[in-house]
Amino acid sequence: MMKLRISGLVVVALMLSLLLIGTTAQAQTPAGTTIRNQASATFEDLIGNTYTATSNEVTTIVLPVYGLSILPDDSGDDPPSVPALTQTAIPGQTVYFSYNLTNTGNDADSYTLLPLIHAGTSMLIGLGDITIYHDLNGNGVLDGGEPAISAGGVPGNIGPIVAGTTVNLLVSYQVPAAAVAGMVAYVGIDGTSVGDVAQIDTRNYHLATVVSDATLTAAKTGLPANVDPGNTITYTISGANVGNDVAHGVTLTSIPALTGVLVYDIIPTDPSTGLPLGVTSTAGAPAGGTVLYLPFGSPTAGSPETWAWSSSSAAGDIAVGYITNGDMAVGQNYSFTYDLTVPVTMLAGIINNIGNVAFVDNNPGTPDPTIVVTNNTQIDVNVVAAVLIGPNGAPGAGAPPAYNDDVQAVPLAYANTTVDFINTVRNDGNAADEINITLDPLSTFPAGYTIQFFRMDGVTPLGTGGDAIPDVGTVNPGATADFIVRVQIPSDAAAGGPYQAIVQATSVNDGTAWNLTTDEITAVNPASVDIGNYDGLAGTNNGLVNLFTDPGLNVDFPLDVINTGGSSDTYTLSSLFAAGWSVTFYNDLDGNGVLDPPELAPIGNIGPVIAGDEVHVIARVAVPAGEVPGVFPVTFRATSSNNPVIFDEIANTVTVNTAASVTIVPDLSGTGTAGGTIRYQHTVTNTGNVNDTFMLSHVSSNGWSYAYFDLLNNPIVSVTLNPGVSEDVVVQVSIPGGVAVGTVETGTITVTGNGTGATDSAIDVTTIVAGNLVLTKSVNPVGNQVPGTELTYRTDYANVGLAGITTIYIYDAIPAWTQYRHLSATTGTLAPGITAIAIEFSDNGGATWVYGPSSGGGGAPAGFDANVTNVRWVLTGTLAGGGGTADGVGFIVRIIAE
Template identity: 35%
Template sequence: MKIVQKALLLILALAAGLALAAGTPAGTAITNQASASYIDSAGQPRTTQSNLVTTIVQQVYSFTIKPDGTESAPGQIRNALPGGQVLFNYVVTNTGNGTDTIALTTVQGTMDNFDLGNIRIYLDQNCNGNVDAGEPQVNSVTLAADQSACVIVAATIPAGAQSGQYGNLNLVGTSVGNSNVTDNDNWARAVASTAAALTAFKAASPSGTVQPGGTITYTISGSNTGGSPAHGFPVTVDSQSRTGILIEDTIPSGLVVRSMPTGSAGAGTVRLIYDDGTGWKTLVPGVLPLTGNGTIKIGMLIEGTGAFFPQGAGYTFSFQAEVPDSVPAGTSYPNTAVVRFDANGDGDADDPGETVSTNTTTNTVGAAYQPVVGYPGMVTLGNEVQTINTAYAGQTVSFTNVVRNDGNAPDSFNLSLQNSTFPPGTVCAIYASDGTTPLSGPVGPLAPGATQNVVVKCQLPASYFESPADGNTTTYQVVLWATSVNDPSKSDLTTNQVVDILPGYAVDLAARGFAGDNDPNNDNPPMQTANPGQTVYFPLEVYNAGQNPDVYNLTATLPMGWSVVFYPDADCDGTPDGAPITNTNLLNPGQKQCFVAAVSVPAGAAPGANPVAFRATSTTLPTVYDEVTSQVMVNTVAQVLLDPDRSGTVTSPGTITYTHTLINNSNAQATCSITATGGAYGWTYQYSWDGNTWYSLSDLPSQTLAPNGATRTLYVRVIVPAGEPVGRTDVNTVTANCVVNGVPATDTATETTTIVGGELRLEKSVDKSTAYPGETLTYTITAENIGTANLTKVIVSDPIPAYTTFVSVSVTISGFPAGATVLYSTNGTTWSPTAPSSVPTGGVVYVAVDTNGDNTITHADVMPPAAKITITLRVQVQ
């Protein structure tokens, strides 16, 4: 491209030294999504993902016309008789990134002797330099990105032109997509001559794309179209001087000539020759093969004396050249032959018009696209099977797969999961090599031979398992397909499979000290004795007998009117520790947790043995549970109870409501009022007997309860104002002050309220919704702690999208402790305060903040409330 007036294209041409040829195809969608991992205020690992942002690549208009030339120094010169036709050969190439139409026109010269007539432009479909029957006239060519077309400008010299006079003609191209993009320095010259004039045309078969290992057949042909016979000139062959017309061609570098060429002529004797740099020699089969290195020539000498080659006599010379198997796509083999003769009989070929160059043929090695996918250590074309022998229901199984470009050109690959035979409910997805960043868009581009790891993860349903395992090696499979973006007909597959899926969830509930011992005979806790209105405690423990972490709901089956509250037993001493619970902690396989079942016996309970049962049920798979049984031996004793103690967590600002049960287990009516001690920090406490009408403590009405288990529910609402620090705890002791037949009876319940908080918000934006190849996209990723508690080990990650090249990454932070340092990583484990200078396409940039100065990222690194990390990631569209 010689004239490009569009400022954007000038910028792109200078940016990063990128060539404009093709680039990322117009219309390509570049997508990107960030992710982050962190530990929340409750100590639980969390992940979050940003919104998905998309940029569409725009079209760049660019083309060339070759050969170049000015009017004073034309790129082509052709001789012909006055009134004869001349042919000028050109190649038009679309160097943009999308399809374009190039309009073609001609301009007559002003620094010459005459104007040419009968000007026509032909599409040279076989690029042989000659107008063949059926080849159409055109005034434009439509080309895809990187596509070329051969055109011929045919013109006639005026019949009255004098020998030696000439006329100049220019071929001008203009982009239809952008009329500011032109090419207008393609001047050629036609010279009127009555002397001998040999034409020279060159054809290559195939005429454009050739595959690695293919063969190109070159044919040079022409005839004497001048006004007199042609003479030979002296040529030294085999150290002897011979006279003739010389047709010579330099073998393109890398091509191999293995067979003898052929040739014929309408006059004279044909001799096949070659020049290896030491002079012309007769070519014989024993010399072959000849491998082109930029200097080795092959040719034909038409031997004869005097004016031996008459008007109208023709010639042809043909040879075959083999393309190496391993040559990269895009390798170009331009080739131009030369014909030398003596037009005026002066004994040399040094006069104007006596050396004729053919049109240039250009063969380009086509892209052979072939993805190969397998697994580490086994990546071949075909279906490799990667096997995991045993997995457990509810687990996530991971398969590392390797994608390799076995083509000869850069390529990207669409990945898909197909033909899954995993159980219904299994969710399989494809991730980057870190196993946490989801893949959006194709993998690549990958250079020939390059590889990229991806991870296929399948979340198995909790409820499916084999019992017993069958050892079948084909039941549970998912196929990973890799398909070439450039040639969707080329693909490869690999199979990831699990042999057996075993039960993943199991639980053992037993009396304290006996869970997990595989002996059901000692699981049931011993009988307890209680008075009416008394609470008895059953020390229990739950054991995760499965293969997956799990949480278990705690329930009980009790006599009518009885109640149970479960408490943690942190030190497994058989006594409650802390606030009530309704479920266990998250237990890893083989882990135990002690707890106490506090069973409240109603005041009116009849004496005797009462059966009780306790159950632990998986929250993941409710069909998995275990149960133990025992008894409570009841006596009758009058008393008043206010149960249970409660605890909870609340944000600031926030509200939490507790309920307590006031029970009259006496044998007479009880009149009760409520007092309390809460409100040490100015929090508001409100009380209600029905959950609808609320009172301050001093206004709360007293209640009268019938004997033998009559109950009232007491509601306590805690309203926490804004600004309370995370971790602050207020304990409210609620007391029921009752009178039974003049005798006082009291009971208390405690409410422990703790402030909690913490949440990470991740947002992403891109500065351009559309972009041209070579332009820079700026992604801004913002991670902010919008909660009220510290977060720890916050790591933000962002992949480098397909069709882009990493430029830079920078980070700003706010709200962190003094001395906090930004750290960078490209693998999520090795950290540096220096931002990476390069990250491969498909790679991931990780960012975190070191707050304890140990130059790595651990649970000790804190992100306070309102702290913010702002990442600026810049990539360039390929």
């Protein structure tokens, strides 16, 4: 035998012991398989959090390799000192030599076969005389219908043959009739892979020797070709004396009375126990012979007639045989049939078995006995698949016979977490099995949950083999494999349960062999949060808290937020409050319930908060100025980011205090002359949060009289204001005549809330300046007048003092219910020393003097202006002491008639 490979390892396959149970060729990874691999890493940060990082996945495709093995081999020398097979034959006899061809590649392949004749052959045969048959049933006998692969010296193909399987061949030719005893033929087989012509198995030379003597043929059959464990194989060794002389028997050493042709078989063993299969039935022919048994432990060295044969069977017999009663005549047929029981625990595989026949020929020059070897029979022990799956380490859990009802349960799990179940599968079949793992459709996990299968490293998904279905890999008979069923609970999972993942393990050898186990999460809790008032302790204070404040101020609510869910979560903070208010959240980093300066960065959420942890926030509520007194609800809410429909709230209140307050501004100063008046305009504002009527009062440092007017020049004593509302008031100081120049009047104007008592004051300081200007006002016509009447006002002025008066302003107001006649203001006759008089108008009660009257102004009739509220005359020059005019300044108004 010669194995040729272009590259790779050279595998030297020595002669197999055909007496043992063979196996299929060692399984190679099938061509086309994708080998996938992915690394992973676990690590921690410096505070102990654990992470996992996976690499990319690398894939490698397995290419086909081809190979073959033809057995038996010869010894390799020339001519072979140990031929693959040996047989004697008489001239003219057709001989058959049995071979096995195994596909040792990883893909289906065909093979080209042709016979070989070694140069040491003395028999006159040519390649065209040799035929190679496909021995379909492997019985070593050419049966009708079994095809010739190579004939007439022409190579032929056999196949395709599935990777790892074996086919049987017969090499046949006729010994030439003219052959004489002693001639030999060394004939072999050459096989070449079609897939890879470099893969060749050649030589395999057997030896056929021509004799003129007894020649026994020996063929062996085994039925059925495929057997289940526990069933019986029936073997038959049969043949005939096809020679030209009698075949003599051998005499047993252990039972000397028995002499005959010995047909025997060393019984195959069960590899898992090392024990031979049990013999249950025997029958031999020709009749009169004796069935023999070789007890357990007996040696099998030397000639078989010397073995410790017994005529009684016993458990563990290692060989069985049949010895004829005496010699075997020319043409005599024989057979020996026996049954072997395949143990129920037998592993799947091939039982190789050959038989032997021992006899003594008539040639004293050859060693005795002559041993004739049968063909090798191959019986397939069928694959019996059985799979169990169960909780970790307990694949056999559950009630027999189905074992499908076993359940392992996790009582409680939380949203946004994963739950790992370890399941264990066991191969209870008799062959290595790639067990597929699937999720049964009756599983009850809701949509959104994901269920994945991982290897025990927790990172690598189960492989899928060649069928794209996750599997635990190849599991040997009786072995177990663990894997992880990982349930990912979605972040928005609702409360519920129980939920079950019904996991099915299915044999790839036999898809009808499966088993179930159930992984259950009994209850799922959703994301959960508890927000409450700060209590300085573990937990929250969920009682209502009311805080008091004045308008325009902030009030802080310290709050506790607890992740009551099962996974890390971040909480969005929001609030409900009154219009015009605002709430800002801060992280109370030190958890002291007080908003400290380092904590003044506003936040909108807080987290991630580890499951079960409590964090603290401050909700600062800004109450607007002027807010009315009362109790206002404020609600603070924390909403799960994992599941935004999950939130919690704490409802508190803010009590806004009653806050009465008023201001009157500004403080003013001015000058006046004795006998005159001076006006000051102030703004009164209700700065409190309740409406009130504010009384006007004054304190005069000189006991002078004061009067109050609104901007329409109406006398008033108070103003009524709502919160936040302002109103202007005019304070008029009457300066008594004769007051000395330089006199200073300090008037304290006070507004006092009639209901609340809120009060404020403004101070007007009036300084009496030099001069003694006397104004005399008159009206024409005098007395009561009907609406529509025009009234002419004239103010005469005179300096009753001695010193001249400069910078004289004469003020006059348009009376109520009258309207100024456009262009009616006059300067009259200038008094001595007065060089010019300018007339100025005000439309705002004298606050400003820039208004320009117009006809119809303010909606007045043509020729009048309703906007004019005041008129003043600015005198240029010095009004000398004693000087004056009786034709003073004036203007005309019209009593409103509409």
